[in-house]
Amino acid sequence: MLLATMTTANPLSPDTLLSGSGALLVLAVILFAECGLLIGFFLPGDTLIFAAGISIATHDIHTSLAAFLIVAPIAAILGNLVGYWIGYRAGPVVFDRPESHIFRPEYVQRSHDFFERFGSWTIIIGRFVPIVRTVATVMAGVGRMRFSLYALYSAVGGILWADGVLLLGHQLGKVKFVRDHKGYIDYLVILVVVVALAPVILHYWQSRMRKR
Template structure:
């Protein structure tokens, strides 16, 4: 866990080392991380937002082999595939998975929070969830277990993944190499993490408060 935290907070350094070590294979590794984060429902804690931002920033460096267009299209496609994979896991073995040891990685309150998110926002929640760590991984799974029609889910997933990949990669590309941003990169990554998980944290606190009152 300590390694994961260090990797996320200093992702610019680790990503640069990854690219230097693996060259073009680093594309495959980054795409695999996003595919796992979005497609494997029991691993919702991988660094999606910060990875896309850092990769976009790195691609703006003239001395780097990464191409922003390849990153953008690649992240969009793998996150879309991951959403569908996650959905079909939920549709085929959803409840059974939750009852296994692997399912213990998913906390009941996380499922409930995602269900409430759906109840509050409706189908648009599939788009909004893309910007919220943990919930974005659980959203396709919960949609499937709630018998949400796949074609309708796919339509909103398409919009969500496209906008998410576009904003994250191009924000990194255009802003990641500004001197102030580079100097305070760790703090900015931390701010991105805090902003994206804040709604989930607030929701969790509200749920715990209601349970305490009851």
């Protein structure tokens, strides 16, 4: 009962955001904002995509899975293109605020570290890491990354992330245990992200070991 009350009270909970006939539009707007607008870094993109997949499987959302598979990556990719433009035009000014609680310099450092480790692949890998997926796209613009290359990696990453998490949620939504524990979806998303990043973490660990 307490969990249900907390979920209802939270305006950013998947059950609240995905309720009603406008679930697809809400998802598209949030993915666009999280992937492209700096103020969108706190939005629950992973959780929302995963929850949408489960809700489609359980028929709580009546819009077709195909519509979500088309719209979700498009929204994420368009958001990235806007984020690149923001970084290209205004990135250095926006992030040069040591006292800011939102555009904090350490977010830039975190994304910079990702670029240092993984190069252009950061655009794809960063999709699966909260905050990094928002800031990395802006940093690509700040660093004047070649736009054609950026757009390619952004498209690949957008499809892998949005459709991958959506399909995973849809498949797991057919499992009774998952359907009965939707209230713990945040923990399921964390598990999904960890599994998705396992190869990256292994690669980084092996690189560190070779340098010793």
